[in-house]
Amino acid sequence: xxxxxxxxxxxxxxxxxxxxxxxxxxxxxxxxxxxxxxxxxxxxxxxxxxxxxxxxxxxxxxxxxxxxxxxxxxxxxxxxxxxxxxxxxxxxxxxxxxxxxxxxxxxxxxxxxxxxxxxxxxxxxxxxxxxxxxxxxxxxxxxxxxxxxxxxxxxxxxxxxxxxxxxxxxxxxxxxxxxxxxxxxxxxxxxxxxxxxxxxxxxxxxxxxxxxxxxxxxxxxxxxxxxx
Amino acid sequence: xxxxxxxxxxxxxxxxxxxxxxxxxxxxxxxxxxxxxxxxxxxxxxxxxxxxxxxxxxxxxxxxxxxxxxxxxxxxxxxxxxxxxxxxxxxxxxxxxxxxxxxxxxxxxxxxxxxxxxxxxxxxxxxxxxxxxxxxxxxxxxxxxxxxxxxxxxxxxxxxxxxxxxxxxxxxxxxxxxxxxxxxxxxxxxxxxxxxxxxxxxxxxxxxxxxxxxxxxxxxxxxxxxxxxxxxxxxxxxxxxxxxxxxxxxxxxxxxxxxxxxxxxxxxxxxxxxxxxxxxxxxxxxxxxxxxxx
Amino acid sequence: xxxxxxxxxxxxxxxxxxxxxxxxxxxxxxxxxxxxxxxxxxxxxxxxxxxxxxxxxxxxxxxxxxxxxxxxxxxxxxxxxxxxxxxxxxxxxxxxxxxxxxxxxxxxxxxxxxxxxxxxxxxxxxxxxxxxxxxxxxxxxxxxxxxxxxxxxxxxxxxxxxxxxxxxxxxxxxxxxxxxxxxxxxxxxxxxxxxxxxxxxxxxxxxxxxxxxxxxxxxxxxxx
Numbered sequence: 001x002x003x004x005x006x007x008x009x010x011x012x013x014x015x016x017x018x019x020x021x022x023x024x025x026x027x028x029x030x031x032x033x034x035x036x037x038x039x040x041x042x043x044x045x046x047x048x049x050x051x052x053x054x055x056x057x058x059x060x061x062x063x064x065x066x067x068x069x070x071x072x073x074x075x076x077x078x079x080x081x082x083x084x085x086x087x088x089x090x091x092x093x094x095x096x097x098x099x100x101x102x103x104x105x106x107x108x109x110x111x112x113x114x115x116x117x118x119x120x121x122x123x124x125x126x127x128x129x130x131x132x133x134x135x136x137x138x139x140x141x142x143x144x145x146x147x148x149x150x151x152x153x154x155x156x157x158x159x160x161x162x163x164x165x166x167x168x169x170x171x172x173x174x175x176x177x178x179x180x181x182x183x184x185x186x187x188x189x190x191x192x193x194x195x196x197x198x199x200x201x202x203x204x205x206x207x208x209x210x211x212x213x214x215x216x217x218x219x220x221x222x223x224x225x226x227x228x
Numbered sequence: 229x230x231x232x233x234x235x236x237x238x239x240x241x242x243x244x245x246x247x248x249x250x251x252x253x254x255x256x257x258x259x260x261x262x263x264x265x266x267x268x269x270x271x272x273x274x275x276x277x278x279x280x281x282x283x284x285x286x287x288x289x290x291x292x293x294x295x296x297x298x299x300x301x302x303x304x305x306x307x308x309x310x311x312x313x314x315x316x317x318x319x320x321x322x323x324x325x326x327x328x329x330x331x332x333x334x335x336x337x338x339x340x341x342x343x344x345x346x347x348x349x350x351x352x353x354x355x356x357x358x359x360x361x362x363x364x365x366x367x368x369x370x371x372x373x374x375x376x377x378x379x380x381x382x383x384x385x386x387x388x389x390x391x392x393x394x395x396x397x398x399x400x401x402x403x404x405x406x407x408x409x410x411x412x413x414x415x416x417x418x419x420x421x422x423x424x425x426x427x428x429x430x431x432x433x434x435x436x437x438x439x440x441x442x443x444x445x446x447x448x449x450x451x452x453x454x455x456x457x458x459x460x461x462x463x464x465x466x467x468x469x470x471x472x473x474x475x476x477x478x479x480x481x482x483x484x485x486x487x488x489x490x491x492x493x494x495x496x497x498x499x500x501x502x503x504x505x506x507x508x509x510x511x512x513x514x515x516x517x518x519x520x521x522x
Numbered sequence: 523x524x525x526x527x528x529x530x531x532x533x534x535x536x537x538x539x540x541x542x543x544x545x546x547x548x549x550x551x552x553x554x555x556x557x558x559x560x561x562x563x564x565x566x567x568x569x570x571x572x573x574x575x576x577x578x579x580x581x582x583x584x585x586x587x588x589x590x591x592x593x594x595x596x597x598x599x600x601x602x603x604x605x606x607x608x609x610x611x612x613x614x615x616x617x618x619x620x621x622x623x624x625x626x627x628x629x630x631x632x633x634x635x636x637x638x639x640x641x642x643x644x645x646x647x648x649x650x651x652x653x654x655x656x657x658x659x660x661x662x663x664x665x666x667x668x669x670x671x672x673x674x675x676x677x678x679x680x681x682x683x684x685x686x687x688x689x690x691x692x693x694x695x696x697x698x699x700x701x702x703x704x705x706x707x708x709x710x711x712x713x714x715x716x717x718x719x720x721x722x723x724x725x726x727x728x729x730x731x732x733x734x735x736x737x738x739x740x741x742x743x744x745x746x
Contacts, residue, residue, distance in 0.1 A: 293738075409695060409698050412694075412695035412698075413695040413696060415695075416691050416692050416694075416695050419688075419691060420678070420688070420691075423682040423684060423688060424678075424682045424683075425681060425682075427745075427746060428681045428746060431741060431742065431745040432678050432681065432682075432742060432745060435678070435738045435742050436678070436692065438734065438738065439671075439696055439731070439734060439738075440695075440696065442730055442731065442734055443695075443696050443698075443699065446699040446700075446723070446730065447698060447699045449699070449723065450698075450699035450702045450703055450723055451699075451702070453706075453719055453720070453723065454702060454706060457706075
């Protein structure tokens with residue numbers, strides 16, 4: 001639980017972040033601080049730079065210029081074992097079952113025992129003993145399993161890019177509930193999504209992006225001034 | 229800067245004409261091969277120029293990979309200084325100790341080791357001083373392209389020479405075959421540059437250039453072994469060379485170097501300007517996203 | 523924290539398990555290798571005397587074909603769902619992934635070679651006049667030479683257009699010394715001559731390029 005009087009250091013600090021892909025500037029000087037223990041919804045049109053921002057936070061993009069500090073570190077690799085990442089593609093092997101997938105990724109994080117995998121699968125509401133390969137899952141199941149993979153190493157920071165895309169409403173609401181509980185346990189969560197309504201009531205703050213900049217931060221789903 | 233270019237152009241034209249004259253008229257006729265041998269004055273300088281350009285490309289590639297990270301950059305600088313110092317010391321030691329001097333291969337002078345080390349280090353630091361990290365990549369693409377052109381000249385003049393003299397178009401001789409492999413590596417380098425997406429091109433091309441440079445001694449050595457087992461005629465003449473011919477050869481090399489410099493300079497300017505345009509467009513997109521073309 | 527060798531082993535085990543399960547891919551590769559041998563036999567008439575002299579070259583060209591097809595599949599499963607992002611985000615070292623993929627490719631290509639060799643021996647009536655155990659060393663060193671660079675260039679091709687042609691286009695020129703070594707060593711052993719110097723060359727090639735790949739792989743994997 002966060003105590004309002006205790007100032008914990010911000011978990012993510014972005015300073016004048018610019019990311020260019022050739023002539024296209026995806027991020028045009030983003031500056032922001034994000035405190036820990038909150039669930040942030042990142043909203044905006046296509047091309048606003050949401051995915052680029054998330055991928056830069058996840059260490060998958062190198063900024064063209066500007067600074068990114070995550071969990072106090074300048075280099076992502078120093079804190080990578082405390083970060084979980086999920087995107088619209090499942091980041092899983094279609095040919096293996098959910099549990100086999102997680103057991104493999106657990107090894108990448110140095111988690112020796114399989115109990116974490118079982119816990120994570122149960123946490124997202126799936127059956128750990130399901131032997132069906134992930135490729136045969138429905139989209140909802142696949143995204144849940146992908147979330148389980150992101151939660152495997154019990155990360156302090158979760159970065160989710162379009163987790164609810166093409167997911168049935170039941171799975172989506174279950175996932176949001178899980179994210180709320182995770183946030184309540186003290187983790188920081190960033191969710192990039194087009195389906196802002198799903199996060200209503202769960203997100204602590206909405207971050208609105210447009211044309212590569214953050215144009216406003218609100219507590220509710222009312223877009224700030226100047227948004228499209 | 230721009231005024232020097234036409235002056236250099238005229239100078240190069242004069243040098244090339246003079247070099248042509250001495251190669252075709254002044255140089256003595258070779259005993260066994262006759263006038264055909266004069267192609268030597270195009271074949272060998274082209275090869276030396278191509279190798280020089282590829283060498284610069286290799287240094288540019290290493291610098292691109294190394295300079296993006298300050299700690300790597302530091303390590304690289306000290307490594308090169310060490311290489312220069314160690315090779316000089318090695319040269320001195322070998323020259324002074326008779327047993328080691330005996331062990332050296334026949335044509336290799338001890339001092340050449342030190343000279344090579346110093347030249348490599350000097351080239352590295354000169355390039356480092358005059359080219360920024362982005363410019364170094366422009367240098368890489370320039371030297372690769374012009375190098376391939378000169379390399380093509382070598383591969384064309386080789387068979388043109390071999391055919392009248394030995395009756396065959398191609399001999400698997402060490403230098404010609406090594407040049408062919410080098411040509412193949414650099415053509416694949418240029419294709420990689422064209423086919424990769426723009427953000428990643430410099431890194432990948434630099435990695436390939438390093439691989440190519442590591443490959444060259446292995447190529448040379450492997451073909452050398454092959455030739456000792458299956459002897460073939462040597463294109464390019466072995467052994468000692470008449471001083472009058474050496475004179476003409478060096479004259480031609482100088483002319484070729486000036487020409488290569490001219491072409492590289494143009495290509496480099498073109499590349500830099502292209503990058504400046506892209507940067508301006510990127511900056512525009514940074515400031516005014518809605519007006520930029522997507 | 524994860525250990526590098528542990529991750530290499532885990533990744534290798536996962537890849538082998540997946541290969542075993544999708545037997546379609548494996549079977550079609552095996553059949554392709556068989557086809558290559560048959561086509562070669564029709565194209566290069568295996569008259570007994572000449573065959574021993576050219577067999578060294580033929581067999582390695584056939585292996586090269588098969589290797590390229592196998593190498594193009596290196597990242598096929600990872601590409602489908604962007605699994606490489608999950609790998610890059612994890613603490614696992616990039617070189618562990620490289621070694622696992624290279625070793626996996628080595629095993630796979632060796633299996634193909636093991637299938638093609640008896641067929642070559644049969645069709646070309648080959649008999650080694652030199653020591654046979656040396657052939658195994660040549661096969662191992664030669665295959666590793668192709669596979670280590672092939673895995674590296676397969677990773678580079680991920681970021682290029684015309685991925686499937688890019689791999690052999692980059693691999694062939696760089697592999698020429700190794701190819702010369704493999705072919706000459708094999709021929710030498712078949713006709714009963716010494717292959718020591720060629721084996722030394724192959725060994726040097728393998729050492730140089732394995733080092734180069736390990737040094738540069740992370741840079742190439744994370745190039746964006």
